[in-house]
Structure formats: structure tokens, C-alpha cells
Amino acid sequence: MRPYACAAPPGMAMLTQASQPDAPMPAPTPDEPLDTSWWQVMTEAEWDAYRPGQHWEPFGAREVERVIAELPGLLAQGAPAFTVLENRDNAAKVQSLPQDEPGVILLACPHLPLTTIVSVRIGGEGNFVDSFYPFMQGAPNVAITLRRALLSPSRCQAILHGSLPDGSEVAFFDLHWGATRSLYRGGSAPEFILGLLAYHCRVIDGPMELPAPAWLAAVRRAAPDALPDSWREGDTIDFNAIDAYVMRPDIAPDEMELWGTVESVERLHHTLRGQGLFKVMASAGGFRLAMFVTDHVAQGRVPQPGERIGAYGWLNGALWWVP
Numbered sequence: 001m002r003p004y005a006c007a008a009p010p011g012m013a014m015l016t017q018a019s020q021p022d023a024p025m026p027a028p029t030p031d032e033p034l035d036t037s038w039w040q041v042m043t044e045a046e047w048d049a050y051r052p053g054q055h056w057e058p059f060g061a062r063e064v065e066r067v068i069a070e071l072p073g074l075l076a077q078g079a080p081a082f083t084v085l086e087n088r089d090n091a092a093k094v095q096s097l098p099q100d101e102p103g104v105i106l107l108a109c110p111h112l113p114l115t116t117i118v119s120v121r122i123g124g125e126g127n128f129v130d131s132f133y134p135f136m137q138g139a140p141n142v143a144i145t146l147r148r149a150l151l152s153p154s155r156c157q158a159i160l161h162g163s164l165p166d167g168s169e170v171a172f173f174d175l176h177w178g179a180t181r182s183l184y185r186g187g188s189a190p191e192f193i194l195g196l197l198a199y200h201c202r203v204i205d206g207p208m209e210l211p212a213p214a215w216l217a218a219v220r221r222a223a224p225d226a227l228p229d230s231w232r233e234g235d236t237i238d239f240n241a242i243d244a245y246v247m248r249p250d251i252a253p254d255e256m257e258l259w260g261t262v263e264s265v266e267r268l269h270h271t272l273r274g275q276g277l278f279k280v281m282a283s284a285g286g287f288r289l290a291m292f293v294t295d296h297v298a299q300g301r302v303p304q305p306g307e308r309i310g311a312y313g314w315l316n317g318a319l320w321w322v323p
Contacts, residue, residue, distance in 0.1 A: 138195020260284025
């Protein structure tokens, strides 16, 4: 995505950037340099294959093109995004970034609960739009032990890799990376608010029988309790009986697929890019997650509480609490 030069909105020129260890790591102090040894940078080819523009597809097949065309108007509505750095205790934990790390300002365009976040790279040669993506607040907050940060080639965006309290692996796009990156350290377990923006969501209204895979026989012998009841015998399995979530790095590092049960559905008060959104709280494999479904994706069929769903989409999150 080609950088877009931009003038600073009013007041922006005054802003400045701000494997699990065997024993707990000591808390950093603001005077210590930030440890970036657990950061890894994507190549340009890897970033292009990741396709950040796909995050707009739930709003329409060509929505990213419309966002690009409207960038000047969006920037005119921009205000600094609200992050955990608004809390003085968190701000006091900020560590100095290495000198070669780019300065970043995050703008909420406009400053609403559902908005477009524009990441602006600040430099001596001017300010440039590095990226832009949809923002919505997920739920609930969950502690994630940080293992790796996978950065975009510009180093202004990142996908965080870590583990949930149950030990399962997770990777998600950090919506506030440019602002909050100096609060993180490898091996720590800050809390993040996660959300899944659905690319596809369907109501499971019946069985989908498939031939039992060869590996299933070994699992039936060794750990039958790990299987759905209907999978423990027979030549076929009901694929729709799965209750689980799984990361799909074969598609994108931060893409998740889940099969679960709807707990609640809320129509959000604000729209984004002209689309209404539903906040669907779902339980999958013992994990609760807020999933956002646009009108474009719902196609008039919104899941209801108690229904089973199958969905996949973009897992993203923002920092909630710093240990």
C-alpha cells in the first residue's frame, strides 16, 4: 500500500510517540531501553500476501478502494485515538523506543466507538499514512502471554502471537500497536480485548456428514473424551458437531475459524462505512469472544441466542491492562 502524505490535523504536531520464561521477569522502568528481540519483521512479499486491504471486505467487495478515495475527508475528521495511555499509571510504564523505530500517531476518523483508525508515520521528511483499518471494541478482556510480534515492513503495524490462559496459541492484529508497543515485553501477560470481524458467518441448522478421517481411529482409542459424542464411533462424523476455535495461519496469521453457540446479539448504535453491525457474543471450545457481523456479511440472517454458528474472520485486539 503506497504511503499517502498528509498534513497534521489540528493539535497533532504537539503529540509525541509515546517462549515463557522460567521465572517472572522484573517489571521494566521507563529509563530502560525497550527489548525488541522478540520482534520479527515481515518481508514486503509476506506483507503483500497478508493483504491488509482484506480487513475491509466485510463492508463490501471494493470497500478498500472507497476508503482510499475518501482518505482526505477522513483525515479531516481525525482525532488522536483513545488508548490505555490515557491512564497515567500505564503512561508511566512507557519505555524508550530504539532510535530507528518510526514515530507513529493513531487517528480515529471520526472519534466514535466504530471508526476507521489511520496510522500515520511521523518523520523528518513529512507525515505519511501508513495504514488504515476498521476499529470496533471487542469483549471480553483476556490475559495473553506474549511470544512474538510480527511487524509490517514499515514497523508501524504488528500481529501479536501468544498463548491464552488455557495454553492454546493465538495471534491477532494489534489495533493500537503504534501507540502501545512500548508497554509490551516478551513473556509478559497483559490483558487484551479481542474481537473477530467476520468474513463469513452461517447458522448451523443441521448435520454435515463427512467420512471419518484416518487419524480419528487413534484419537478414539487414546482420548475419546476429547471428541464430540457423535464422533466416538461410526464411519462418518457430523462436522457441524465441532465446538472449537482454531487459528488459520494457512490463510493469514490472524485469521480464526470457530464453531460455537451464540450467547447474545446486540445491534450496535453506530454504523461504519454505511454498514450496520451486530455484536455477537459466542462461546466456542470454552472460549468466549465477541464477533462483529456487518449487514453485508449477515445478508439478512442474523444469528440468534442459542443457535449454533460456523464463522471465520479477522482476529484483532487492543491493550486493556498492563501488568
